[in-house]
Amino acid sequence: MSYRASDGTRQWDGSKQVPEERMAVKMQSFARTGITPDIAGADLSYALKLQYARWKAKGLESTIEIVPYGERKPQMPTRGFHWTDEKYSHERRVDVGKKTQKYFKDGVCIHTREKIVTIYAIVTNTTAENSVVENDYYCCPSCGASSKIKELMTGCPYCQTKFRMPDLFPKVTNFYFYEQDSSQPKFLPIAVTIGSVVALLYIVAFGILRHDSSGFLIILSAILLGVFAGFLGTNLFCLGYMIHKAAQGIGEIRGSKKAERKIEKRMKAIDRTFSYKFFEGQLISFLKMILFTDDVKNLVCFEGTSVPEKYRDLVDIGYQGAVTLKDIEMTEDVVKLNMSVLLCNTYFVNNKIKVKKEEIMLQVAKKASVPTDAGLSIKKVECKNCGGSFDGSHQRICPFCHTVYDMKEEGWVITKIGE
Ligand SMILES: [Zn+2]
Ligand SMILES: [Zn+2]
Numbered sequence: 019m020s021y022r023a024s025d026g027t028r029q030w031d032g033s034k035q036v037p038e039e040r041m042a043v044k045m046q047s048f049a050r051t052g053i054t055p056d057i058a059g060a061d062l063s064y065a066l067k068l069q070y071a072r073w074k075a076k077g078l079e080s081t082i083e084i085v086p087y088g089e090r091k092p093q094m095p096t097r098g099f100h101w102t103d104e105k106y107s108h109e110r111r112v113d114v115g116k117k118t119q120k121y122f123k124d125g126v127c128i129h130t131r132e133k134i135v136t137i138y139a140i141v142t143n144t145t146a147e148n149s150v151v152e153n154d155y156y157c158c159p160s161c162g163a164s165s166k167i168k169e170l171m172t173g174c175p176y177c178q179t180k181f182r183m184p185d186l187f188p189k190v191t192n193f194y195f196y197e198q199d200s201s202q203p204k205f206l207p208i209a210v211t212i213g214s215v216v217a218l219l220y221i222v223a224f225g226i227l228r229h230d231s232s233g234f235l236i237i238l239s240a241i242l243l244g245v246f247a248g249f250l251g252t253n254l255f256c257l258g259y260m261i262h263k264a265a266q267g268i269g270e271i272r273g274s275k276k277a278e279r280k281i282e283k284r285m286k287a288i289d290r291t292f293s294y295k296f297f298e299g300q301l302i303s304f305l306k307m308i309l310f311t312d313d314v315k316n317l318v319c320f321e322g323t324s325v326p327e328k329y330r331d332l333v334d335i336g337y338q339g340a341v342t343l344k345d346i347e348m349t350e351d352v353v354k355l356n357m358s359v360l361l362c363n364t365y366f367v368n369n370k371i372k373v374k375k376e377e378i379m380l381q382v383a384k385k386a387s388v389p390t391d392a393g394l395s396i397k398k399v400e401c402k403n404c405g406g407s408f409d410g411s412h413q414r415i416c417p418f419c420h421t422v423y424d425m426k427e428e429g430w431v432i433t434k435i436g437e
Contacts, residue, residue: 213248
């Protein structure tokens with residue numbers, strides 16, 4: 019867990035025991051080198067690799083610095099942040115940090131963005147018997163190639179490193195930041211106003227009591243005192259509010275709690291193991307892959323025809339935690355959700371970085387009668403027809419029997435992306 023250094027500042031714990039903090043540490047070297055964090059799951063690693071490749075293709079370099087924010091780690095609520103399926107347990111872990119991201123073109127810094135962010139990590143662990151999960155795929159922590167867990171335990175087929183279960187878990191299956199909207203604490207002017215009004219009332223009452231209206235200096239200093247008290251109160255309140263918000267989950271604040279409840283209620287009726295937080299995390303991961311890849315036609319998690327041209331200039335996707343559910347369609351055995359997602363997107367256009375808040379319309383689909391397979395990785399999918407496995411991030415047709423792989427059969431896919 020994060021600790022106090024000798025200079026009094028809070029520092030990240032870089033160990034695997036605190037996965038969200040290890041990710042925060044490792045993301046900094048990732049930005050510089052493109053080496054994805056060892057604790058990241060296969061799909062998350064892949065999405066990050068694609069993002070790094072996009073920077074390279076644009077001739078951009080980036081640095082990320084994430085430092086802990088606040089005196090201590092925010093308290094994690096016990097309800098709703100933890101869920102399990104038959105093989106894995108998942109947890110959404112939260113912290114608050116100050117993230118500074120810089121972009122460089124030809125060695126010159128062209129953009130700096132410094133924000134207080136809520137850090138979210140979906141952490142997946144397993145306490146299941148080895149035999150239950152050994153056929154699931156896992157990204158080798160040492161070379162990055164995807165193999166079955168049982169293969170990694172006898173020695174990775176690519177780099178020969180041997181792993182034990184505790185080396186492989188926990189892993190971070192999703193990691194994202196939610197930028198604290200700097201305009202969010204709207205209480206500042208309100209608090210100042212209240213402070214001033216209180217001060218004024220006090221002066222008026224004081225003046226009436228003493229039948230004295232000449233104390234101009236007293237009035238002025240009282241007003242200043244009121245304003246100061248307002249500021250002080252607001253600052254304390256804002257920090258508390260931010261940490262409280264981080265702990266509560268952004269959805270609750272931003273009104274997407276409603277979408278979450280709606281989706282969860284409808285989906286739970288169809289699939290008992292459905293978890294919104296897992297779904298949400300996967301959705302962001304897939305969206306990143308789709309918008310960062312240059313080969314969308316061969317990506318199994320996307321079944322749409324095309325993505326809008328402008329996303330070719332995208333260099334970062336910030337999830338804002340706000341999802342709105344438009345409607346749910348059910349055709350034969352396929353359930354389709356039409357929704358919109360609020361993103362804070364960073365583009366590189368005409369040698370300039372532009373940050374825009376945008377709403378993206380999405381349609382996602384899944385075969386309704388099949389429970390989501392939390393062990394599924396698009397880096398290694400299994401052909402339903404012949405059982406052969408292949409990399410679903412580069413091909414959708416089985417190389418062995420030429421059957422088209424349909425990921426809807428096992429999990430969610432994105433079927434439409436629009437504006
Ligand atoms: Zn390996
Ligand atoms: Zn096949």
